[in-house]
Every structure is written in C-alpha cells, then in structure tokens.
Amino acid sequence: MTKPAIRLSGLTKKFGSLTAVNNVDLAIEPGEVVALLGPNGAGKSTTIDLLLGLARPTDGSAELFGENPRQAIVTGRVGAMLQGGALLPTTTVRESIALIHALHKHPLSVEEAMERAGVTDLAKQKIASLSGGQMQRARFAVAVVSNPDLLILDEPTAAMDVAARHSFWESMREFTALGKTVVFATHYLDEADTFADRIVIMSQGRIIADGTPSEVKSVVTGRTLSFTLESADTASLERLVAVTHLEQRGNRVSLQSEDSDATLRALLTSYPAATDIEIVSRNMDDAFMALTAASEGASK
Amino acid sequence: MNIRYFGLEMARQLRNARSLVFTFAVPVAMLLIFGGTYGAQYDSAAHLQWIIVTTVQMGAYGAMMAALAQAFTIVNERSVGWNRQLRITPLSGTGYMITKVSSALAVGLLSIIVVFAVSILALHAHLSVQGWLMAGLGLWAGIIPFALIAVLIGQFAKPSFAQPLFMVTFLGLAILGGLWVPLDILPTWVGNVAQAAPSYWLNKLGQMGAGLTGNIGTPTIVLGAWTLVLAALIAWRYRRDSARA
Numbered sequence: 001m002t003k004p005a006i007r008l009s010g011l012t013k014k015f016g017s018l019t020a021v022n023n024v025d026l027a028i029e030p031g032e033v034v035a036l037l038g039p040n041g042a043g044k045s046t047t048i049d050l051l052l053g054l055a056r057p058t059d060g061s062a063e064l065f066g067e068n069p070r071q072a073i074v075t076g077r078v079g080a081m082l083q084g085g086a087l088l089p090t091t092t093v094r095e096s097i098a099l100i101h102a103l104h105k106h107p108l109s110v111e112e113a114m115e116r117a118g119v120t121d122l123a124k125q126k127i128a129s130l131s132g133g134q135m136q137r138a139r140f141a142v143a144v145v146s147n148p149d150l151l152i153l154d155e156p157t158a159a160m161d162v163a164a165r166h167s168f169w170e171s172m173r174e175f176t177a178l179g180k181t182v183v184f185a186t187h188y189l190d191e192a193d194t195f196a197d198r199i200v201i202m203s204q205g206r207i208i209a210d211g212t213p214s215e216v217k218s219v220v221t222g223r224t225l226s227f228t229l230e231s232a233d234t235a236s237l238e239r240l241v242a243v244t245h246l247e248q249r250g251n252r253v254s255l256q257s258e259d260s261d262a263t264l265r266a267l268l269t270s271y272p273a274a275t276d277i278e279i280v281s282r283n284m285d286d287a288f289m290a291l292t293a294a295s296e297g298a299s300k
Numbered sequence: 301m302n303i304r305y306f307g308l309e310m311a312r313q314l315r316n317a318r319s320l321v322f323t324f325a326v327p328v329a330m331l332l333i334f335g336g337t338y339g340a341q342y343d344s345a346a347h348l349q350w351i352i353v354t355t356v357q358m359g360a361y362g363a364m365m366a367a368l369a370q371a372f373t374i375v376n377e378r379s380v381g382w383n384r385q386l387r388i389t390p391l392s393g394t395g396y397m398i399t400k401v402s403s404a405l406a407v408g409l410l411s412i413i414v415v416f417a418v419s420i421l422a423l424h425a426h427l428s429v430q431g432w433l434m435a436g437l438g439l440w441a442g443i444i445p446f447a448l449i450a451v452l453i454g455q456f457a458k459p460s461f462a463q464p465l466f467m468v469t470f471l472g473l474a475i476l477g478g479l480w481v482p483l484d485i486l487p488t489w490v491g492n493v494a495q496a497a498p499s500y501w502l503n504k505l506g507q508m509g510a511g512l513t514g515n516i517g518t519p520t521i522v523l524g525a526w527t528l529v530l531a532a533l534i535a536w537r538y539r540r541d542s543a544r545a
Contacts, residue, residue: 007411043510052387052388054384054387054388055452073388073389073390074390076390078388079388080388082384082385082388084384085380085381085382085385085388086380086381086382086385086386087380087382087383088376088377088380088382088383089380090312090316091312093311095308098308099305099308099309099312100301100385100389101385102305102308103302103309103386103389103390104389104390105304105390143388202472249302
C-alpha cells in the first residue's frame with residue numbers, strides 16, 4: 001500500500017493562549033487535488049507551515065509520504081508557494097529558478113520548469129518588474145523545479161486578475177494530469193469547486209467539513225428564488241410554502257426555499273405581478289457560509 | 301555547502317553596483333590618493349614603506365567591507381521572503397550561513413587582490429612575493445570574525461535598522477583599526493580601546509605578513525576570541541529562532 005502524501009495526526013499548534021490549529025487529523029492520498037478553505041485566521045497557513053515542517057507542532061505530528069517533512073523536502077518530493085515567501089527582486093526569472101535548481105538533487109531543467117509554468121517568455125525579466133500574475137507563475141516555476149510529487153500552494157491566485165487566474169489553473173491542470181498531489185489554500189470558492197476533487201474546510205483551527213465539492217455543497221439544501229415585485233409585503237412572502245429565508249433589496253426579493261417548485265406556484269398565485277424570476281441552486285459560497293457560521297456558533 | 305548555489309550567489313553579488321563601489325572602488329581610490337602622496341616615506345613603527353602600510357590598510361578596509369556587506373544581503377533576503385523560499389529546499393539553515401560566510405571570504409579575497417594589484421601596477425609598490433602573499437593571507441584570515449559580525453547583524457536587524465547599524469559598526473571598526481587615519485594622531489584612549497578591536501589586529505596581521513616579522517600570537521588570540529564569541533552568539537540566536545518557529 002502506498003503511503004499517504006500527507007498525514008496529519010492530532011496536529012496542534014498554540015501561540016500563547018491562542019490555539020491556531022486544534023487537533024487536526026487528515027490524510028491525503030497521492031493524486032488527490034485538495035482545496036483548503038476557511039475564513040481568515042482559520043489556521044490554514046499555520047497548518048501548511050506545520051505540514052512542511054516550517055513550524056513545530058505543539059502536539060501531534062505531520063508526515064509527508066511517510067517521512068518527516070524535512071526529509072521529504074530534502075529529497076525534492078515537495079514544492080510549495082507560501083505566503084510571505086518571495087523571490088529576490090533584483091534577479092531575473094531565470095536566475096531565481098536557477099538558484100533553487102542548483103540546490104536540488106534531481107531537478108527538472110530550468111527550461112522545463114519555465115515551460116511548465118508558462119514563464120519562458122519572461123526568462124530575462126527582473127522579478128521586480130513582473131505583474132502580480134506573472135510573479136505567481138514565476139513562483140510556480142520555482143515550486144516545480146525540484147520535480148515534486150506534492151505541491152502545496154497557499155493562496156496561489158491572490159492578486160491575479162481573471163485572465164491570469166485562468167492561465168494559472170491551466171498550468172496546474174497539466175501538473176495534476178501527471179498524477180501529482182496538490183493542496184491549495186484559497187479564498188476563491190469557485191476555484192475550489194472547479195479545480196479540487198476534495199474540499200477541506202477549516203474554521204477556528206479545526207476541520208469542519210471534508211468531502212467532494214458536491215458533498216460539501218449538499219449541506220445547504222434547496223434553491224434561491226429571486227424576483228422583482230413592487231411594494232412587496234415581506235411578512236406574507238416569508239409565509240409562502242417552503243420558504244426558509246427572505247432578503248430584500250429595493251424591489252428585488254430573494255427567497256430561500258426547500259422546495260422551489262412549490263414556492264414558485266404559490267408565489268405566482270398570490271403575486272402574479274412578480275417579474276424577472278430566477279431560480280438558482282445554492283452554491284459553494286452558501287455552503288461555506290453555512291458551515292463556518294455553524295462552527296462559530298457551536299463554539300460560543 | 302552547495303558549490304553551484306555558491307557560484308550563482310557570487311555571480312549575483314559581484315554584479316551589485318553599490319557593493320562594488322564600497323568594496324572595490326573606495327579602497328582603490330583612497331589607495332591612489334594616500335599612496336601617491338606619502339608613498340615613498342618610511343613608517344618606522346611598522347618597519348615598512350608607507351606605500352605598503354597604506355596598501356595593507358586599504359586591503360584590510362576593502363576586505364572588511366566585503367565581509368560586513370554580507371549583512372545587507374542577509375537582511376534583504378530575509379525581509380523579502382527569499383529565506384522562506386529557501387526553507388523548502390535541501391539547503392539547511394547552517395548551510396545558508398556557511399554559504400554567506402564563504403561569499404564574504406571570497407569577495408574579501410577578491411578585494412585584497414584588487415587593492416594589491418593596483419598598488420603594484422599603478423603605484424609600483426615593491427615587496428617580495430612572499431611578503432605580498434603573507435600580507436594577503438593575514439588579511440584574508442583576519443576577516444573571518446567580520447564575516448560572522450555580518451551574519452549576526454543579518455540574523456536580527458530589520459531592513460530599516462540594518463543601514464545605521466552597519467554604518468556605526470563599519471565606521472567604528474575602520475577608525476579603531478587605524479585603517480583611515482593613523483591611531484597615533486588620535487587621543488590615547490582611542491588607541492587603548494583599539495587594542496580590543498578586531499580591525500586593529502586585522503591591520504596588524506596584514507602588516508606583520510608584509511614585513512614577514514612579528515609575533516602573530518596576539519592577533520591570532522584576539523581574532524580567534526572574536527570568532528568564537530560571535531559563532532557562539534550566532535548559534536544561540538539560531539537555536540532560539542528555530543525553537544520559536
């Protein structure tokens with residue numbers, strides 16, 4: 001049996017009276033693409049530091065491929081783009097990659113790393129002159145130059161515009177197609193939904209949800225039904241069949257419903273004047289809000 | 301130590317214009333000015349021609365600068381987050397510091413060679429091959445504690461604090477070492493304090509090498525003591541930093 005790419009057992013990190021990571025157990029198998037979600041301060045970055053051995057756990061342990069994290073780094077099996085990690089502004093893209101390349105035992109060639117990250121055209125540019133998206137791609141090249149089996153990315157697409165995010169995930173797809181393991185922390189829930197085959201949500205240092213995107217989304221049931229209605233009577237709208245929640249902004253009303261078909265029939269019977277009706281499934285954002293709100297509520 | 305990483309590091313540092321000015325251009329310029337003016341006179345205290353004394357002083361100054369300037373590269377690399385990037389490579393913390401000390405020694409050696417070469421070629425300074433060799437070797441060995449001072453500054457100084465700290469350290473050491481003005485013309489107490497400064501003994505070690513005379517026991521003990529104390533401080537600081545992580 002192959003060893004899991006990541007195994008966290010009872011992982012705990014305290015900073016004084018603050019428990020940043022609280023007894024986390026997690027196993028990630030080789031080949032999985034996992035999104036790590038959570039509000040700011042949920043413990044994502046600390047968990048990443050712990051699993052890479054950059055911080056020492058107060059309790060519990062982290063193993064990568066059955067070894068201690070440092071060992072896995074030394075053998076070049078792990079690459080990472082970290083918060084607060086950066087390249088030297090005065091070097092060129094190529095020099096930065098070459099410096100890291102020189103430290104590894106069995107690296108890709110500098111050319112291949114640049115190609116995989118799509119930075120070949122930027123090879124001679126100074127790091128200081130790169131745009132946000134170009135910078136992240138250069139950092140991605142640095143992260144893959146050791147030819148790792150596991151990539152850890154802490155908010156890789158922060159500070160990228162839409163086009164840059166798109167091309168970044170394009171490079172990532174090519175990487176995961178090779179059967180490599182990827183763990184990425186993100187604030188973009190749609191990214192997690194689209195690119196991950198497993199989502200782990202953290203809140204207040206604990207894992208509060210772990211499953212496929214559809215499993216995670218299933219915690220919020222029902223659909224949102226929205227429409228435009230002049231001088232709506234919110235009290236009676238809220239009493240419509242299967243409605244669980246109402247929001248109103250100007251003339252636009254949105255209802256959350258356990259049974260949108262039944263709610264819609266009732267709405268049209270009582271309020272035939274309702275126009276521009278839209279019905280959408282509740283999404284990752286709703287699931288995320290519901291889960292984190294529940295966990296914060298539970299701890300109070 | 302990783303030789304290829306070290307090589308790339310060196311190439312990168314030698315392209316840094318600011319450090320080149322301080323490490324190479326300033327000592328060479330001062331050598332040309334002072335050496336040209338007083339060159340032919342004889343320094344009775346050091347039993348050497350003035351030109352040789354000046355060459356050794358400027359060689360010491362350039363090499364000391366080269367070593368201390370590593371503090372900036374360390375502080376910069378730490379502040380931008382390059383060190384954090386390096387932590388996900390096989391390079392260990394100790395390996396990193398050894399690379400920095402080696403860079404300091406390599407640039408220092410280059411600076412000594414440049415100053416000596418200018419002295420020989422432009423000012424026609426005359427000394428036996430053995431004299432040059434021993435003077436160079438003395439200076440080179442003598443800058444080890446300065447490389448450690450740089451690592452220590454690099455370990456704790458914030459970028460905004462590194463510049464003034466560096467200036468104070470470097471000016472103090474240059475003056476106490478008698479690298480700019482002879483200590484005889486300064487108040488006696490300065491001369492007394494200088495006896496404890498590594499730069500004073502760095503200069504002395506270079507002069508002893510050039511003259512192929514003198515007892516290298518005292519400079520070895522003083523510089524050795526500095527090296528041990530600094531290495532201990534660096535190790536202590538390093539352990540404390542990694543324990544806190």
